[in-house]
Amino acid sequence: MGPQTGSCLCGATTFTATPSDEAAGVCHCSMCRKFSGGMFIVTDCSGAFDFAPGAPVTRYQSSDWGERAFCSRCGSSLAWLSRDGKMAFVSIQAFPDPSRFPVTHELFIDCKPASYGLSGKTTTMTEAEFMAQYASSPEGGN
Numbered sequence: 001m002g003p004q005t006g007s008c009l010c011g012a013t014t015f016t017a018t019p020s021d022e023a024a025g026v027c028h029c030s031m032c033r034k035f036s037g038g039m040f041i042v043t044d045c046s047g048a049f050d051f052a053p054g055a056p057v058t059r060y061q062s063s064d065w066g067e068r069a070f071c072s073r074c075g076s077s078l079a080w081l082s083r084d085g086k087m088a089f090v091s092i093q094a095f096p097d098p099s100r101f102p103v104t105h106e107l108f109i110d111c112k113p114a115s116y117g118l119s120g121k122t123t124t125m126t127e128a129e130f131m132a133q134y135a136s137s138p139e140g141g142n
């Protein structure tokens with residue numbers, strides 16, 4: 001998949017991103033749920049993500065290593081970005097055709113509210129499993 005253009009609800013914030021593959025993941029952690037107002041479904045665009053110059057983006061630092069970017073005008077939650085700029089996980093909802101990104105994995109599955117769930121088959125990881133794999137590296141966490 002080549003470079004894609006995405007946008008927020010109001011259109012004031014646009015970006016260019018190149019997804020590394022066509023897979024998407026859901027993070028069920030409380031921060032992602034609060035940030036997105038739902039399930040935060042993202043695709044990995046690390047190393048290939050740029051907001052348009054002058055886009056009215058606010059970055060909220062949610063942890064030592066991560067920040068969340070949203071449109072200052074309409075509030076659309078758009079991406080989780082590592083503060084070192086190396087990683088970018090972008091909401092599939094911001095792309096013109098989210099259907100291009102089938103959900104293949106779910107993180108923090110033990111933090112998912114019992115009131116809903118995905119019907120498709122996915123690979124899941126609990127918070128403890130995630131932390132065991134990533135906590136020692138600066139890429140880990142939210």
Ligand SMILES: [Zn+2]
Nearest residue numbers: 008010071074
């Ligand atoms: Zn907007």
Ligand SMILES: [Zn+2]
Nearest residue numbers: 027029032142
């Ligand atoms: Zn999360």
